[in-house]
Amino acid sequence: MSDQPVPAIRFSGVSRHFGEVKAVDDLNLDIYDGEFFTLLGPSGSGKTTSLRMVAGFDQPTSGSIQLFGNEVAGLPPYERDVATVFQDYALFPHMTVGENVGYGLMIRKVSKPERQQQVEAMLNLVRLPDMAGRKPSQLSGGQRQRVALARALITHPRVLLLDEPLGALDLKLRQQMQIELKAIQQQVGITFIYVTHDQEEALTMSDRLAVFNLGRVEQVGTPADIYEHPTTEFVAGFVGTSNLIRGQLAQAIVGSPEPFSVRPEKIHIQQIGDPIDAGHCSATGRIDEVAYLGMLTRYIVALDGGGELTVVEQNLESTSMEVMAARNKPVLLVWSRDHNRVLSEKG
Amino acid sequence: MATTTSHVPAQPPDSFWRRLSTFLYQRPWLILLLLLGPPLLLLGVVYLGSLITLLINSFFYLDGFTGQIVRSFSLRTYAELFTPANLEIIQRTVSMAAAVTIADSLLAFPVAYFMARFASTRAKTGLYLAVLLPLWSSYLVRVYSWKLILAQEGIVSWFFHFFGIQGVLDALLTLPRIGGTSLSVSPLGIFIVFTYTWLPYMILPIAAALERVPQSVIEASGDLGARPGTTFWRITLPLAFPGVVAGSIFSFSLTLGDFIIPGTLGNSSYYLGQAVLAHQGTSGNLPLAAAFTVIPIVVMLLYLSGAKRLGAFDAL
Numbered sequence: 001m002s003d004q005p006v007p008a009i010r011f012s013g014v015s016r017h018f019g020e021v022k023a024v025d026d027l028n029l030d031i032y033d034g035e036f037f038t039l040l041g042p043s044g045s046g047k048t049t050s051l052r053m054v055a056g057f058d059q060p061t062s063g064s065i066q067l068f069g070n071e072v073a074g075l076p077p078y079e080r081d082v083a084t085v086f087q088d089y090a091l092f093p094h095m096t097v098g099e100n101v102g103y104g105l106m107i108r109k110v111s112k113p114e115r116q117q118q119v120e121a122m123l124n125l126v127r128l129p130d131m132a133g134r135k136p137s138q139l140s141g142g143q144r145q146r147v148a149l150a151r152a153l154i155t156h157p158r159v160l161l162l163d164e165p166l167g168a169l170d171l172k173l174r175q176q177m178q179i180e181l182k183a184i185q186q187q188v189g190i191t192f193i194y195v196t197h198d199q200e201e202a203l204t205m206s207d208r209l210a211v212f213n214l215g216r217v218e219q220v221g222t223p224a225d226i227y228e229h230p231t232t233e234f235v236a237g238f239v240g241t242s243n244l245i246r247g248q249l250a251q252a253i254v255g256s257p258e259p260f261s262v263r264p265e266k267i268h269i270q271q272i273g274d275p276i277d278a279g280h281c282s283a284t285g286r287i288d289e290v291a292y293l294g295m296l297t298r299y300i301v302a303l304d305g306g307g308e309l310t311v312v313e314q315n316l317e318s319t320s321m322e323v324m325a326a327r328n329k330p331v332l333l334v335w336s337r338d339h340n341r342v343l344s345e346k347g
Numbered sequence: 348m349a350t351t352t353s354h355v356p357a358q359p360p361d362s363f364w365r366r367l368s369t370f371l372y373q374r375p376w377l378i379l380l381l382l383l384g385p386p387l388l389l390l391g392v393v394y395l396g397s398l399i400t401l402l403i404n405s406f407f408y409l410d411g412f413t414g415q416i417v418r419s420f421s422l423r424t425y426a427e428l429f430t431p432a433n434l435e436i437i438q439r440t441v442s443m444a445a446a447v448t449i450a451d452s453l454l455a456f457p458v459a460y461f462m463a464r465f466a467s468t469r470a471k472t473g474l475y476l477a478v479l480l481p482l483w484s485s486y487l488v489r490v491y492s493w494k495l496i497l498a499q500e501g502i503v504s505w506f507f508h509f510f511g512i513q514g515v516l517d518a519l520l521t522l523p524r525i526g527g528t529s530l531s532v533s534p535l536g537i538f539i540v541f542t543y544t545w546l547p548y549m550i551l552p553i554a555a556a557l558e559r560v561p562q563s564v565i566e567a568s569g570d571l572g573a574r575p576g577t578t579f580w581r582i583t584l585p586l587a588f589p590g591v592v593a594g595s596i597f598s599f600s601l602t603l604g605d606f607i608i609p610g611t612l613g614n615s616s617y618y619l620g621q622a623v624l625a626h627q628g629t630s631g632n633l634p635l636a637a638a639f640t641v642i643p644i645v646v647m648l649l650y651l652s653g654a655k656r657l658g659a660f661d662a663l
Contacts, residue, residue, distance in 0.1 A: 055566075057566050077566065077569035077570050078570075078572050083571065084566070086567060091564075094585045103568070103571050104572055151567075151571070155572065
């Protein structure tokens with residue numbers, strides 16, 4: 001990554017403190033031009049504050065934020081070449097959809113016919129043609145979302161900031177918008193910075209993501225990196241589900257008390273006494289709970305050596321009757337040593 | 348389990364109140380009738396009834412010879428209403444109401460803006476209290492206090508003297524139509540006291556309207572490149588406009604009907620309220636008083652339809 005050109009956004013030592021609360025604490029992060037970059041974390045982790053500092057709605061307590069090499073910390077929002085899609089859409093209720101989308105152009109004193117033409121093109125891009133005359137109150141949530149996107153994109157910002165834009169939509173619409181957003185990003189070719197607390201959304205859409213916790217970045221990487229190679233306990237637990245193994249149990253399984261994690265789908269359930277291949281870890285236990293999830297079945301196995309492990313298996317051939325009958329069965333759990341991820345407290 | 352639930356009866360006893368509740372629960376319209384009946388009776392019959400009686404009265408007339416009210420339909424009273432002297436009263440009152448409304452909205456907006464958008468929770472409580480506090484004291488007390496404040500020997504006069512600029516005050520008072528012998532006996536004084544008195548009624552609805560404007564909408568405007576001034580004219584003001592109109596309805600209609608303030612601070616030129624008072628009282632011309640009362644009603648109806656056309660009620 002060292003041969004990358006000037007990053008679209010560079011946070012250097014950025015902190016934002018509200019009194020005693022360190023909303024963002026010493027953030028160092030490069031986001032490259034054309035990336036779909038996600039800030040992922042639970043609420044209160046500092047991801048939205050970081051985004052707001054890029055937009056200029058909030059100013060850092062200390063540190064520097066560069067936009068394509070130019071310092072923007074301290075500049076007001078209207079002096080920055082970025083645009084925001086708000087969580088509540090923030091459409092202007094007294095204007096029509098067309099006036100909302102054309103607002104940025106009107107501010108830039110683009111002539112009316114030119115404006116109308118661009119508004120039309122932008123509404124086509126977000127697949128809302130013939131809606132220019134409506135008021136925002138006449139639109140559905142998904143449509144308002146698209147208007148907000150069109151309004152932000154029309155001024156051709158160099159970076160688009162999206163603050164949990166799909167949070168208010170239902171699951172089906174959200175999944176559809178995820179695909180559309182990604183397609184639009186590739187079409188317009190600008191940097192998208194996307195804030196979400198939904199790890200599945202983050203994995204689906206991002207080129208890279210940063211996992212936030214308590215005002216700090218725990219890990220930065222591609223979705224596969226983050227999922228397959230979590231480096232901290234928090235990341236292993238927050239992105240997907242993980243079995244956290246530490247202390248005596250870790251000692252018993254791998255011969256070292258260092259904590260490590262292993263994903264539930266990497267573990268296989270076998271019969272007691274089955275042979276264990278070289279390079280594999282194993283543990284014996286009893287199936288404590290079975291949850292049939294349709295495509296998958298989740299087992300919670302109480303280990304003989306104390307503690308429990310979650311195991312997920314695909315229901316390739318088994319029926320729900322069969323999997324439910326597995327309760328209380330003694331089992332042997334086996335997984336490849338390669339799937340163990342040694343964790344540190346801090347990334 | 349049995350021990351914890353044993354002293355809870357399976358069903359409460361079938362009491363009168365229980366049956367009444369069920370009876371009403373099944374007849375929601377009856378509850379509505381019981382709740383809305385008294386206020387509707389008061390507003391519909393007593394208030395609207397009086398208003399209609401008033402309207403009917405304005406079509407009677409006073410026989411100038413006998414001094415008796417003639418109870419038959421006639422437009423004679425309205426002909427009397429639209430004489431130049433009375434038209435001047437109407438024009439004077441409407442101009443005063445308009446001037447007071449404009450002054451109040453200009454004074455109220457910054458205060459309301461600060462209260463709604465910048466003040467901390469504690470400061471906001473304090474400000475709301477400060478705005479409402481004058482309303483706790485008698486309206487008459489406030490008007491007479493102003494009479495003293497504006498009097499020739501009062502503090503305003505003293506202030507102008509102290510800074511050696513009483514020439515300014517004197518020049519103001521010699522202006523035709525707004526001047527007078529002193530601030531306490533002049534249209535200018537009336538204007539100042541009206542503006543002060545109705546100010547809370549303007550601040551509160553504007554502040555309420557501004558509080559309803561989401562912060563994100565203001566941020567979105569800046570984000571799209573608008574400077575704070577542009578954001579104010581294009582976003583904040585249009586969205587707060589219903590509040591300004593609501594406040595102006597108070598300041599405008601209250602000024603139209605008031606007779607205490609012009610009576611206390613005015614000279615011999617009448618305002619509408621004084622005219623109504625004089626005609627129904629001393630001269631016993633009830634029909635003309637009623638006709639005068641129709642004027643503010645008509646003016647307010649015109650005002651409201653104008654406000655509606657401006658889109659003031661769209662965002663309600």
